[in-house]
Amino acid sequence: MTAITPVQAIVERCQALFDDLDFNAVKQWKAADPARKAIGYMPWYVPRELIHAAGFLPVGILGGGDSLEVIQGDAYYQSYICRIPRSTIELGLTGRLDCIDGMLFPSICDVIRNLSGMWQVLFPEKYVRYFDVPQNYQDNVGGHFYIHEMQGLREDLAKLRGKPITDEELNASIRVYNDNRAAVRELYAYRAQNPQQAPTSEVYLLGRAGMVLPPEEHTQLMRDYIRETDKIPRPKRDNARVVVTGSFCEQPPLALIKSLEMAGCYVVDDDYMLVSRWLLDEVPADADPLDELSKAFLHRSASMAAKYDATRAEKGVFLLKQVKTRGAEGVVFAAPSFCDPALLERPMLQDVLAKNNIPYTAFKYAENTGQMAPIREQAGTFADSIKLWSDAA
Amino acid sequence: MNDTVIPMPASKKAKPTAVKDDAMNLQKELINANYMDLAQAHKQGRKVAATFVPGNLNELLMCFDLARSLPETNALQNGMRKKSGKFIMDAERDGHSEDVCTYVKADLGMMMGGEIGPTGDPLPVPDVLLLSYTGCFTFMKWFELIRHKYDVPTLMLHVPYQGSGRIDPNMRDYVVRQLKETIIPGLEKISGVKFDIDRLRQYMKESVKAEDDLVKVLQSAKNRPSPIDGYFGAVYYIGPIFTAFRGTPEATNYYRVLREEIEQRVREGRGPVTPEGDMKNEQYRLIVEGPPNWTSFRDFWKMFYDEGAVVVSSTYAKVGGLYDFGFRHDPDHPLESLAEYCLGCYTNLNLPSRIDMICNYIEEYQADGLLINSIKSCNSFSAGQLLMMREVEKRTGKPAAFIETDLVDPRYFSAANVKNRLESYFQMVKQKRTTGIGEGVRPVIPLHSVQ
Numbered sequence: 001m002t003a004i005t006p007v008q009a010i011v012e013r014c015q016a017l018f019d020d021l022d023f024n025a026v027k028q029w030k031a032a033d034p035a036r037k038a039i040g041y042m043p044w045y046v047p048r049e050l051i052h053a054a055g056f057l058p059v060g061i062l063g064g065g066d067s068l069e070v071i072q073g074d075a076y077y078q079s080y081i082c083r084i085p086r087s088t089i090e091l092g093l094t095g096r097l098d099c100i101d102g103m104l105f106p107s108i109c110d111v112i113r114n115l116s117g118m119w120q121v122l123f124p125e126k127y128v129r130y131f132d133v134p135q136n137y138q139d140n141v142g143g144h145f146y147i148h149e150m151q152g153l154r155e156d157l158a159k160l161r162g163k164p165i166t167d168e169e170l171n172a173s174i175r176v177y178n179d180n181r182a183a184v185r186e187l188y189a190y191r192a193q194n195p196q197q198a199p200t201s202e203v204y205l206l207g208r209a210g211m212v213l214p215p216e217e218h219t220q221l222m223r224d225y226i227r228e229t230d231k232i233p234r235p236k237r238d239n240a241r242v243v244v245t246g247s248f249c250e251q252p253p254l255a256l257i258k259s260l261e262m263a264g265c266y267v268v269d270d271d272y273m274l275v276s277r278w279l280l281d282e283v284p285a286d287a288d289p290l291d292e293l294s295k296a297f298l299h300r301s302a303s304m305a306a307k308y309d310a311t312r313a314e315k316g317v318f319l320l321k322q323v324k325t326r327g328a329e330g331v332v333f334a335a336p337s338f339c340d341p342a343l344l345e346r347p348m349l350q351d352v353l354a355k356n357n358i359p360y361t362a363f364k365y366a367e368n369t370g371q372m373a374p375i376r377e378q379a380g381t382f383a384d385s386i387k388l389w390s391d392a393a
Numbered sequence: 394m395n396d397t398v399i400p401m402p403a404s405k406k407a408k409p410t411a412v413k414d415d416a417m418n419l420q421k422e423l424i425n426a427n428y429m430d431l432a433q434a435h436k437q438g439r440k441v442a443a444t445f446v447p448g449n450l451n452e453l454l455m456c457f458d459l460a461r462s463l464p465e466t467n468a469l470q471n472g473m474r475k476k477s478g479k480f481i482m483d484a485e486r487d488g489h490s491e492d493v494c495t496y497v498k499a500d501l502g503m504m505m506g507g508e509i510g511p512t513g514d515p516l517p518v519p520d521v522l523l524l525s526y527t528g529c530f531t532f533m534k535w536f537e538l539i540r541h542k543y544d545v546p547t548l549m550l551h552v553p554y555q556g557s558g559r560i561d562p563n564m565r566d567y568v569v570r571q572l573k574e575t576i577i578p579g580l581e582k583i584s585g586v587k588f589d590i591d592r593l594r595q596y597m598k599e600s601v602k603a604e605d606d607l608v609k610v611l612q613s614a615k616n617r618p619s620p621i622d623g624y625f626g627a628v629y630y631i632g633p634i635f636t637a638f639r640g641t642p643e644a645t646n647y648y649r650v651l652r653e654e655i656e657q658r659v660r661e662g663r664g665p666v667t668p669e670g671d672m673k674n675e676q677y678r679l680i681v682e683g684p685p686n687w688t689s690f691r692d693f694w695k696m697f698y699d700e701g702a703v704v705v706s707s708t709y710a711k712v713g714g715l716y717d718f719g720f721r722h723d724p725d726h727p728l729e730s731l732a733e734y735c736l737g738c739y740t741n742l743n744l745p746s747r748i749d750m751i752c753n754y755i756e757e758y759q760a761d762g763l764l765i766n767s768i769k770s771c772n773s774f775s776a777g778q779l780l781m782m783r784e785v786e787k788r789t790g791k792p793a794a795f796i797e798t799d800l801v802d803p804r805y806f807s808a809a810n811v812k813n814r815l816e817s818y819f820q821m822v823k824q825k826r827t828t829g830i831g832e833g834v835r836p837v838i839p840l841h842s843v844q
Contacts, residue, residue: 076779078797080492080769085776107554109530110772116556117744118777121784130556130743134567135533135549141574142551145567152563308533308549312540340772343490344497344534348541350488364492 007228010221014205017212018254021068021091025212027099029057037101037160039127042088042112043249044306045278046104046131047150047293052215053165053173054157059100060211060275063087066253066368076118082338083366084250085115092123102127102160104153108249108306109341127160129153135308137298146294154290170289178285180215183222184277188269190226192326195266196236197229200244201258207273237264240383243328244270245319245349246335246342248304252365259372260332264383268326271304278302305345316352323358329386332379333362359386411668411691416651420629423647424470425512427461427637432514434460440584443519443539446713448527448552448735452596452640452722453576457584461637462519464535468499470511472687472801480506481802494770495802497535504542518543521583523576525550528712528740529773548579552735558746560736568732594724596640601724603634604716606648611717613655614705615758618675620658622665623758624704625694628685635713640722667698676701677822680754682708682747682781683766683774686798689806693798696808696815705758708751711739718750740773748784755789761822763793764815770800792825794818 004012017025023038030036039051040061048058064070064087072093073086091097103126105116116130132149134142158164187206191198206225210218244260248271260267279296303309303318323331331353335342346362353360361382363375413421434441442459444450446466454461471477480502481495487505489498503509503516510516522540524547526532533549540547550571553564577588610630614623621627630651638644658665664672668691679697681704686693697704714720715737723730735741742750751763763785767775782793796814799805 076777078767078769078775078779081772081776105556111776113530113554113556114744114772114777117747118780120743120745121748121780130554132553132556135551136567136571136575138574141567141570144570145553145563148563148567152561305534306530308551309537310549312544312547315537315541338492340493340531341534343493344531344538346490347488348538351541364490 005228005232007225007232010225010228011202011205014202014209014221018065018205018208019067021064022096023059023099023212026057026059029214030099035161038099039102039104039157040097040100041104041131041275042084042106042108042115044106044108044274044304045133046106046275047153047297048215048275049170049173049177049289049293050150050154050157050165052176053154053169054161056101056157056161057214060208060273061088061091061097061100061103062208062211062251062273063367064091065251066255066370068368070368080338081111082250082336083368084336085111085118087367088115089118089122092119100126102129104129104131107132109339111340112249127156129156133297137310139295139298143291143294143298146297147290150290150293167289171285174283174285174289174292176215176219178282180210180219181277181279182282183219184210187222187226188277190230192268194230195239195241195268196234198226199261200267200270201254201261202229204254204257204270204272207276210276211273237266238387239264239266240330240386241266241268241326241328242330242332242383243268243319243322243326244272244332244334245322246305246333246339246346247272248274248306248342249339250336250367252334253367253369255372256334256365256369256375259376260379263376263379264387265332265379267332268328269322271302274302274304305341316349319349320352320356320358329359330382331358331360332382333360335362335364337364337366359389414654414666416647416654417629417666419647419650420632423633423638423643424466424636428510428512428514428516431460431462431510431516435517440520441517442521442523442580443536444523445525445527445529445532446635447529447738447740448525448550449635449639449713450523450525450550450576450731450735451637452593452600453572453731454523454580455596455640456588456592457580457586459521459580459584460517462516463636464500464539465496466632466636467503467511467516468496468801469687471499471503473690474511475688475803476511477502477688477801478803494531494535495800496770497531497538499801500535501538501542504539519545521545521580522547523550523580524548525552525735527552527735527738528554529771531773546579546583548576550576550735552741555736555742555746558743560733564736565729565732568735569728572728572731590727593727597722597724597727597730599642599645600640600722603639603644603648604714604721606652607631607634608716609652610648610655611706611710613659614703616659617759618662618664618672619678619703619705620655620663620665622667622672622694622697622704623710624681624685624707625667625690625697626665627704627707627710631710631713665698665703667694669695669698672698672701672703674701675703677819678703678705678758678760680704680706680751680758680760680763681766682751682763682778684709684712684768684771684800685766686768686806687801688799688803689808692808693806693811696812700815700819702815702819704764705760706754708739708747714738744777744781748781748788751781751785752788755785755791760791761826762791762818763789764818765793765795767795767797768800769797769805770802792818792821794821
């Protein structure tokens, strides 16, 4: 019997965190100090720096996945509404989120927006905030609004901990998250260069670990992973290099990500857990923290369907950049069923790709999709066709 | 008041006739006149703006001499004329998902068919898309899709959601800043007309008169029998004020005529006018949450009036403004007032506020219960409605029921299923009356958050 390698140990730890729908890691973190609190947030973006600066743990709530049996949650939603809100309600009603002291609902779509009000009704004893981000990108307009929104959240969190959050604390947290984002960028760049060394099924699990671990620990974990996986060469396959897009909210089952890889795709970029790399570069940590977070959001953040593109020319630019900088050969549109933002965005992005001669394929999933054969076949055909076209060229 | 008989919109079936009162005829004339106006706008050298119903800035657009096109209205008019089914399927064949809003697909399908509007007149490609996604994220993608097709300039007015159940000063300030910094300069540039705030004030003075009359009309349903149907009838009543007419003398006149007609009905003790004449015997008084189905609108309505069910108030009639809770456009504070208007539309309220509002309606209008028409296309309305239903039942003791249809996709209207559910619901209401369960129970949470 062979001992497991360090990289296997990291992946197994991440897998255990991913599988744990009781958020024991959060409970353990809280148990170290009775003053500690955990604040949950749903996809896509909240400024986690504020939560961290309060001394609290930001916890990404990304639905129940494919292992949670949704019984009560289904009674709250019609069949034509996506699955993430129903499994999230299931997590709440079954007590799994009791360790979460407050919930933030970012402005991503009407379903998550309305879920914020449902949470207020269902869990009146918990702190709940709908967190709006601006769709106007002028500093004196959208920035002004956004700074007020962040200030409101800062004051709420200060009340929860019993003392104000200082600028120094915020700047310290910005540094922590700058480092975390840098590590995520390193991981993504490493995967794009060596996709066989950092399979997306593993990179994804590392990202998910960042939803429940303190950022400092998560940063270290990612760097340990890169170092350890680099030591053990893995066979490189003649796979097609693809970008996956449309999966920014309800997450695909892990089996789906594995199926893409088994079907012959190397995922070299994606939009899973965008919160961890929403801000594209370092946020200055020696100035007015809310002002700097605002500027980073307005002028230096990623693009996705729930964020308004101010001009037609901007549509698809971010995706094209992902394709070009990662050396991708095609795009896989993988969106959850009934996801309005992703599915309404898709035809525009497809048009941009077609004009740039970039092949794509599209399918839908739910977080509990069980049958992978059709997706594997579709992805396999797509990968084969890319390889055939490449050969022909 | 004279009742007249006029033809209903074109259909493949034998053409039915509908009884309409003077105000309904006037409303139809107004809506048709706007389509004529749009058809001729470019020939007359006028620019065209497209914008959405909730939080629409009609008074402001008129300050720039812009003709106004409302894509939701186009889609619903196409739905009522049985044209939307083909448009939706055309859009789906063109790559749009079967999962998404059918208003969007009906609009995109209409464009693919050559931009012929519901009345058969050509609809011009807009010169500007005024994008306020008050209460609905889909609006944002909708105009991005139109912009992607036609490369039309788009002006975004981001209206924050009332997540905490109130309008925070920061939210109001944000909307006003956008109006000053982005929207007004943008409209000046596109239209070539300089903004005149006194002109805006003048339009708002007209708006207030129409708003006062509309509220009197909607609140007339507190009478027994109700002289109006606050859902099926109200969709006619809200047409001019929620679209291209608020702020015009035509709208003021329409709402005055309408109010006078309704007051006359109250004096005469008459029930609401239906397509088959006056409803004689009011059996059930209901509150309805959610938009109507447009493709089978008349069949749907008939299921109610055949049973003597009148809708005394509906949330859909507030989708373009909550005037019955006191809001009026304020000529003395025009931009702040536009901001308040946008922020206060029904689907921009959080779930607890919507629940409060319905409980309040049940009490004030002495309703027998709540009916939710859950619309597949509309997550803004639909997500959370099952919880709303439970809460309203719990707090009022009144029975609630749930049906599912769609806006303009005829594939999602199952007449037999809807009728069965409605009949069961009416029986339930009757039973509840007999047993007295729930009598005397009143909403316990005050309507604090709706302005």
